[in-house]
Amino acid sequence: MARQKLWFKKRTTRGSGREVKGKTKLTRKNAVREIYKNQRVYSYFFLKFALFFILGLIWIKLGAPIGFVKVLPIGLAIGLVVACFEKFRIGRGIEIVILILAAVLSYVTPVGIVL
Secondary structure, three states: OHHHHHHHOOOEOOOOOOEOOOOOOOOHHHHHHHHHHHHHHHHHHHHHHHHHHHHHOEEEEEEEEEOOEEEEOHHHHHHHHHHHOOOOOOOHHHHHHHHHHHHHHHHHOOOOEEO
């Protein structure tokens, strides 16, 4: 009987402090800390997407055309190599889509960086 009561009892380390699983109680200080961590992560991904967009805009204009090609998307090629060898693979698909959309946008409209 005593074992059953112990099994149903809430398991904590010290009174009503931390639970055994390692989750802390939600306090104002902990909530602010979690918001700050999330803002750092989101700002990192936003910066990364902005850099990939800028890479997609870079083209090289050739003096003499090779066949029918007058410009080469060098930024797209560099961006694809960087995206393939990146440490964090979570947003790889989004990064590649951003690169391709930036390259198409800069090819169709006169927007972008021509070296």
